[in-house]
Amino acid sequence: MVNKNLSQPEAQSLSQEPPKPPFPKVFYRVLNPLMAALLRSPLHGWLSHSMLLLSFHGRKSGKGYTLPLGYVQQHDRIFVLTHSPWWKNLRGGAPVLMRLQGRNVGGTARIVEESALIGDVMQAFVKAHGPKMAQRIGLVDEQGNVVESPPPGTTFIAIDKEQYS
DSSP states (O other): OOOTTSOHHHHHHHHTOOOOOSSOHHHHHHHHHHHHHHHHSTTGGGTTTTEEEEEEEOTTTOOEEEEEEEOEEETTEEEEEESSGGGGGGTTTEEEEEEETTEEEEEEEEEOOOHHHHHHHHHHHHHHHHHHHHHHTTSBOTTSOBOSSOOTTOEEEEEEEOOOO
C-alpha cells in the first residue's frame, strides 16, 4: 500500500530498498569464519563450485580483509556482488587474492559499471546459484524473472585472474 502523503518518486524510492541479507547480520559473524575455514580445508569441494574467499587490503587503513562470497566465472574473469560498502576498497583496480577451487589465485578487481555486462552477470548468477538465492539477493522477482536492473546498493565486481606464462 502506498502512503498517499508521499510524492510518486518518494513512494517509488521506498519500494526500491536494497534487499536484506539472506540471513541476519549476526549470523555472518559466525558463518563467515566457518565458511573461510571450510574453503581453506581439504573439504573445500563442497563449496568451491559456487564460493570463494576474497582477500584485499583497506585503501586507507591497510587492514587485511577476507570474505567468503558467491561467484560466477566467465573465462578468466570472476564476478562477485555485494550489498555492503567494502567494495569501495577495490576502486581503481585493486590487487586481490582469491582462494578459488582449492588454489590461491591473484587478480585485479574493478567495479563493473557497464549495464550490459551487469545484466549478463545477473543472468549468470541466477543460473549458477538458483532462483531462491537470486531472489534473496534481489536479482529475481517473485515470479522468478530476472529483474531489469539490480537493487539499489548492489555493486558488481569483476576480478581478472593473473596470467602466468
